[in-house]
Amino acid sequence: MDGTVETGTGFVDPLYPGGKQGIANWSEEEVTDITHKANAKGLSMHIHTMGNKAINRVVNAYVNGGKDELRNTLVHVHQVFQPDYKRMADHNIYVTSGMLWHHQDDEVQKVLPDMVPEGMGDKSYPMKSFFDNVVNVTSHSDFPALSGSPDDPFGIIEIAVTGQCYMETGKPWWTEELITREQAITALTINVAKQMFLENERGSIKPGKYADFLLVTKDVLSCPVKEIHTAKPAATYFEGKKVYKA
Numbered sequence: 032m033d034g035t036v037e038t039g040t041g042f043v044d045p046l047y048p049g050g051k052q053g054i055a056n057w058s059e060e061e062v063t064d065i066t067h068k069a070n071a072k073g074l075s076m077h078i079h080t081m082g083n084k085a086i087n088r089v090v091n092a093y094v095n096g097g098k099d100e101l102r103n104t105l106v107h108v109h110q111v112f113q114p115d116y117k118r119m120a121d122h123n124i125y126v127t128s129g130m131l132w133h134h135q136d137d138e139v140q141k142v143l144p145d146m147v148p149e150g151m152g153d154k155s156y157p158m159k160s161f162f163d164n165v166v167n168v169t170s171h172s173d174f175p176a177l178s179g180s181p182d183d184p185f186g187i188i189e190i191a192v193t194g195q196c197y198m199e200t201g202k203p204w205w206t207e208e209l210i211t212r213e214q215a216i217t218a219l220t221i222n223v224a225k226q227m228f229l230e231n232e233r234g235s236i237k238p239g240k241y242a243d244f245l246l247v248t249k250d251v252l253s254c255p256v257k258e259i260h261t262a263k264p265a266a267t268y269f270e271g272k273k274v275y276k277a
Contacts, residue, residue: 033085041082063096076103083110099123116164130191136199189259191215242271
């Protein structure tokens with residue numbers, strides 16, 4: 032639907048310094064028509080949206096052209112107009128947002144306000160707002176797009192709850208949008224299964240489901256928060272069979 036916010040190609044309000052903005056690849060009418068045709072064939076939509084105007088355009092298309100039961104999805108999702116949270120929840124629109132991006136080192140924090148729209152200098156991915164508004168949100172590593180940052184779930188969880196990456200210095204990032212450890216795990220497990228229509232088979236431990244789970248070297252729910260990233264898999268079970276042992 033758009034570009035990336037940090038390169039000046041997001042579809043945003045307010046505009047970038049100098050009054051510029053990215054150009055959306057599709058009109059709202061085109062996306063509505065595509066959504067209607069895809070959902071009519073049982074296909075879910077999955078659209079990359081960077082910037083609140085891009086998100087609003089796709090939400091409009093999903094609401095007006097889609098079927099709520101198809102769990103149409105917004106991907107990446109940088110910035111959201113407040114009324115769109117409720118519409119996402121009301122119409123079962125899913126969000127895949129990168130918790131891994133929720134940090135910046137000191138040097139980037141100094142220059143970012145000159146690169147992004149006013150007020151977005153320390154704003155990235157509103158994870159807490161998705162949970163607060165009962166929007167089904169999942170997460171991912173985005174590796175290797177963000178190579179050099181953690182590409183494992185434990186490093187991602189630590190960033191989501193602290194707003195900092197253990198490999199760099201930098202003040203916590205957008206602290207009002209930090210989430211709990213339990214919420215971070217939810218976004219990496221059962222909500223992923225829901226997004227893929229697999230919640231009755233995978234994503235949580237429950238009788239009748241496949242026994243997919245990790246044994247971990249550290250309790251990531253109770254250890255010091257700055258030690259979450261040090262957790263490692265001790266064993267991996269897939270459909271009840273041990274497929275990895277440290």
